[in-house]
Amino acid sequence: MPQKNGQLPEWFHGMISRTETERLLSNKQTGCYLIRVAESRIGYSLSFRDQRKCKHYMVNEYADGSYKVVGERVKHSDLLNLTEYYRKVFSTPS
DSSP states (O other): OOTTTTOOOOBOOOOOOHHHHHHHHTOOOTTTTEEESSSSSSSSSEEESSSSSSEEEEEOOOTSSSSEEEOSOOBBBSHHHHHHHHHHHHHOOO
């Protein structure tokens, strides 16, 4: 987990539930997101706010330390790069 000055990044929320995640993101603007420890499996979940609701994606971690959203092709060197990539994707109007 990337740390800055011994602190976890603001987008990492640790072990919180999907329900708590949706509560946190419910009144945020489109494109806001967080990473949390997955409830239903070992790994992480990427949750973000779109125009109408929160969406949740499973994130796989690989032996080389890279990460990828399940079903996507792009692998990222770490969670920070993954979040920066999806921050841009989520902020782009479709």
